[in-house]
Amino acid sequence: RRQDVLTVTPWLAPIVWEGTFDPEILDSAYRPLNLTIGVTAFAVGKYTRFVRRFLDSAEQHFLRGYRVNYYIFTDSPQSIPQPQLQPGRSLLTVPVQRQPSWQEISMRRMEAISRHLAQERHRQVQYLFCLDIDMVFHNPWGPETLGDMVAAIHPGYFDVPREQFPYERRSSSAAFIPEGEGDFYYGGAVFGGLVEKVYEFTKMCHMTILADKANGIMAAWQEESHLNRHFLSHKPSKLLSPEYIWDDRKPQPPQIRLIRFSTVNKSYKEVRN
């Protein structure tokens, strides 16, 4: 039980923190469903160097004991390691085109994911998570994260007032959120849910990204701005606390008892050309 943090949103979506749930009860509810959970991650250009650590740590901590399909979207499938995986888990590479800038790569993720889901007629997975590749699992990520539409609270903004959220503030952008509106600031590095919901969501984001492109505007935080716009009008059914989307450069405050998934320390200059 947690009394130091908000654990339910005003639209009655649970916010998952350590101490709010019993992993055994959830496991006993989800295991019998025989689920396969998908993970998408983009390893384009120099970002292929993060794949090994991502996969190794996922094998240790991500939905351990469940069937998992990793979908690594990459422009160089040959440079993707194929580590030994636990039984019931598999890795597939999905080819994507390399883009001229890291912002472009980032923005195109919504398009690539929705296109991939549109083509996958035989649904191999029931739930799907879309994660950043330059991150590592440090602690268990279990079925407490499963839900119809799941978003994660950005680690830099979980404890600040709404006025400081870096929403897109230009009204000419399709990702525009006016002052005085907004529930949370969600991070673009983690989102997920039922496959159909993720498909609708990524399609919608892709549409608004295209609309901005046609107007010659790029949102403040690329697709993260569009993600926030869409989660405002179509609220997530479950929120993950920043335990699930941490930034290791930040000092760990008392509300964060456990870091489950966080950024790899890297030089941005090095990987973003």
Next chain:
Amino acid sequence: RRDVLVLTPWLAPIVWEGTFSRDILDAQYLQKNLLTGVVTFALEKYWFFIEGFMSSANKYFLAGHPVNFYLFTDSPEKIPHLQMAPENHLFVIPVQDDPRWQGISRSHMDILSSYIQRQFQHEVDYLYWVDINVQLLAHVGVEIIDALVATISSWQVTPQQDKASETHPESQSAIPEGQGDFYYTASFYGGSVAEVYKLSRACSAGLVEDTENGIEGPWHHESHLNRYLLQHRPTRLLSPEYYWDTEL
């Protein structure tokens, strides 16, 4: 709300005043174009409660949203003229109080599941059972709408003290020592039509089996409900604020 538990260990929200924004939830409900039904039984002398129930329900139950009221009764001629809110509909369903069926509760679950199958599933998205002998005193809104919803009883009864488990441990409804999360009341529960169908089928089957083994009791219906909800945990709980103890 920091003074109460607002989330179960399986991450189902527990609805208390102050934990939600009805405006946001209303907007979501409208966005999805949903229709909700209420099932209630007025058998034998219980026809007396119809007027009070319908009047308070029209005023407070999902006010502003269309609701289908399914009123099962064995004396339809005794139903007084009822003032329904313009968006609501009343369906009076006559039933025969079959003397073969001992224990009114058992026939309720049976009737409910068969009517869901033949009619309700085609008419509503969500369905709630409400005992006829309750009077709503405040708004009960769309915060109750979720897949499988149960109301925490205001009695301080722990599952182990549950009457049926005590007197008849061999009953299909008995909850083993040490288990059980909350004690739910049978006077107000519901959810999606699919979930309520599964629940009513399971409880009905359990009740039949018990009756065949000669086990009956006034709290029987409720015991089976609790047993089912232990194995199929509710996706949302309503706090005792939503429970109107008809014996108080």
